[in-house]
Amino acid sequence: MTAASSTRIAVLGAGHIGGVLARRWAAAGRDVTVGLRDDRPPGDDGLPVVAVRSVPEAVADADVVVFAIPGAAMATLIGDLGPTLEGKLVIDAANVVGAGPMNSRASFAQAAPGVRYVRAFNSVGHEVLAQPVVDGAQADGFWCGPADATALVGGLIADVGLRPIRLGGSENADVVDGLLRAWFTLAIREGRGRRVALRVIEEPAHAGLEGG
Numbered sequence: 001m002t003a004a005s006s007t008r009i010a011v012l013g014a015g016h017i018g019g020v021l022a023r024r025w026a027a028a029g030r031d032v033t034v035g036l037r038d039d040r041p042p043g044d045d046g047l048p049v050v051a052v053r054s055v056p057e058a059v060a061d062a063d064v065v066v067f068a069i070p071g072a073a074m075a076t077l078i079g080d081l082g083p084t085l086e087g088k089l090v091i092d093a094a095n096v097v098g099a100g101p102m103n104s105r106a107s108f109a110q111a112a113p114g115v116r117y118v119r120a121f122n123s124v125g126h127e128v129l130a131q132p133v134v135d136g137a138q139a140d141g142f143w144c145g146p147a148d149a150t151a152l153v154g155g156l157i158a159d160v161g162l163r164p165i166r167l168g169g170s171e172n173a174d175v176v177d178g179l180l181r182a183w184f185t186l187a188i189r190e191g192r193g194r195r196v197a198l199r200v201i202e203e204p205a206h207a208g209l210e211g212g
């Protein structure tokens with residue numbers, strides 16, 4: 001068994017983002033469990049190829065926890081999970097819409113200071129995630145987080161069909177969020193539509209740093 005396939009992933013939320021991530025990773029042979037709310041009967045989720053458990057159960061057994069739930073629910077759920085997140089790699093795909101930061105890095109740091117924080121999958125619209133090639137070009141999946149997680153996170157991003165591009169460490173969550181603001185401005189305010197995507201172009205000598 002490879003290190004990648006032995007990494008246990010919990011995806012919290014099975015909507016536009018979480019559902020696609022879980023299905024693609026399962027199709028790539030990864031060990032994925034979807035965490036749904038306790039009051040949801042297992043099997044009533046439309047995800048036949050992916051195991052479904054309650055959120056606390058899915059988190060307890062996971063090495064990597066992906067948050068793909070509404071931003072408004074993030075602070076409460078992170079607080080509820082608290083120390084059970086310690087030592088895990090958390091991937092924050094949720095966007096908190098309001099006056100403050102769109103990421104939940106501070107909430108994770110408060111609830112579980114030993115968490116390893118990654119910001120990813122938040123700056124690509126779900127229409128692009130569903131079909132990551134736009135006009136013949138593969139969309140980039142921007143992320144930030146610990147350097148020693150590059151192979152794992154880059155692999156997860158590549159498995160869903162995006163080209164992984166790291167934007168530094170966890171402290172750069174607001175840099176990734178800047179690309180979300182750029183995407184939102186292009187897609188919505190400037191009227192280019194939700195299939196717009198961002199891509200880095202560069203000289204070949206610098207390309208492929210993450211194997212995407």
Ligand SMILES: NC(=O)c1ccc[n+]([C@@H]2O[C@H](COP(=O)([O-])OP(=O)(O)OC[C@H]3O[C@@H](n4cnc5c(N)ncnc54)[C@H](OP(=O)(O)O)[C@@H]3O)[C@@H](O)[C@H]2O)c1
Pocket residue numbers: 012013014015016017018035036037040055067068069070071073077093094095096121122123124125126127
């Ligand atoms: N849509 C996009 O284009 C896009 C792109 C990038 C990032 N995002 C971000 O990704 C996140 C998910 O977006 P989405 O479009 O996938 O939303 P969605 O389709 O509405 O799905 C949300 C999922 O979260 C679950 N959920 C809601 N509250 C929960 C809670 N308190 N505990 C556990 N699970 C809960 C929902 O389950 P129930 O059925 O039980 O409510 C549902 O499975 C959001 O933060 C959004 O900002 C979205």
